[in-house]
Amino acid sequence: MYPQIPIPLDHKDPYTLLIAVLLSAQSTDVRVNKITPLLFEIADNPYDMIKLTVEEIREIIKPVGLSPMKSKGIHGLSHILIDKHGGKVPQDLESLEELPAVGHKTASVVVSQAFGIPAFPVDTHIHRLMYRWGLTNGKNVAQTEKDAKRLFPKHLWNDLHLQIIWYGRQYSPARGWDLEKDIITKTIGRKTVINEYYKKKGK
Numbered sequence: 001m002y003p004q005i006p007i008p009l010d011h012k013d014p015y016t017l018l019i020a021v022l023l024s025a026q027s028t029d030v031r032v033n034k035i036t037p038l039l040f041e042i043a044d045n046p047y048d049m050i051k052l053t054v055e056e057i058r059e060i061i062k063p064v065g066l067s068p069m070k071s072k073g074i075h076g077l078s079h080i081l082i083d084k085h086g087g088k089v090p091q092d093l094e095s096l097e098e099l100p101a102v103g104h105k106t107a108s109v110v111v112s113q114a115f116g117i118p119a120f121p122v123d124t125h126i127h128r129l130m131y132r133w134g135l136t137n138g139k140n141v142a143q144t145e146k147d148a149k150r151l152f153p154k155h156l157w158n159d160l161h162l163q164i165i166w167y168g169r170q171y172s173p174a175r176g177w178d179l180e181k182d183i184i185t186k187t188i189g190r191k192t193v194i195n196e197y198y199k200k201k202g203k
Contacts, residue, residue: 002163007113010036014089014114015081016044018096019074021106027064035064046078046087073101091115105141118157120148125168126161132172134190 008029011017016036024032039060043049049057058071077099081087089110090096096107108121122130122145131138136147152160171182179186179197186194 002166005159005162005166007162008165009033012040012044014110015046016040017114018077018089018102018106018110021109022073022077022101023061023064023070025070025103025106026066031064035061046081049074049078050082070101073099076100077102089114091117093119108145112158112161116158118154120145120152120157120161122148122161123165124174125165128174129164129168129172129185132185132189132193134188 009017009020009024010033011020019039020032020036023035039057042060043052052075054071054075057074058067061067061070061074064070080099081089085095091111093104093107093111096102096110097104105121105123108119111117112119112121122141126148127136127138127141127144130136130144130148135151136144138144148161149157167184172185177197179189179194182189
């Protein structure tokens with residue numbers, strides 16, 4: 001499934017991907033993709049970004065939510081990229097996670113999608129599906145990531161995490177879920193999840 005895997009966030013290089021992923025926290029890719037062209041038209045690199053004030057960045061990105069924190073993060077990380085990394089986005093998780101407003105998931109997405117380094121970023125879709133499929137105990141995203149990395153061969157990680165996201169959006173969403181169309185959960189799904197689904201359906 002999904003032999004051609006589109007990357008959900010529009011970007012043209014590692015820096016614009018990093019900003020787009022940061023903006024997508026607690027927001028939707030669709031909303032982010034509407035806002036990033038407006039921001040990148042003015043500043044699509046750290047040198048232009050730091051010419052803007054935090055307030056100016058915040059004004060542009062307001063519709064994606066959490067704009068006070070995200071605008072400070074974007075401004076701050078752009079400064080650090082210039083001061084510490086020659087204006088380039090670093091290729092390792094550790095350096096990325098040191099940047100303001102960049103967590104483990106954001107860093108994993110960037111190394112995977114911008115640099116092709118194997119990583120398994122776990123978002124809410126993957127967390128939900130891995131639990132529904134009985135592949136993790138669903139305790140937290142860190143555990144889900146550990147389980148995914150243990151279960152799947154490393155060379156598949158970068159494609160597979162995107163394939164699971166697209167599958168989840170299409171066939172196994174959190175709301176409006178139709179198990180009859182969700183062939184994977186129907187076939188290998190956790191019994192308790194399936195029973196719960198039919199119980200709710202029967203109401």
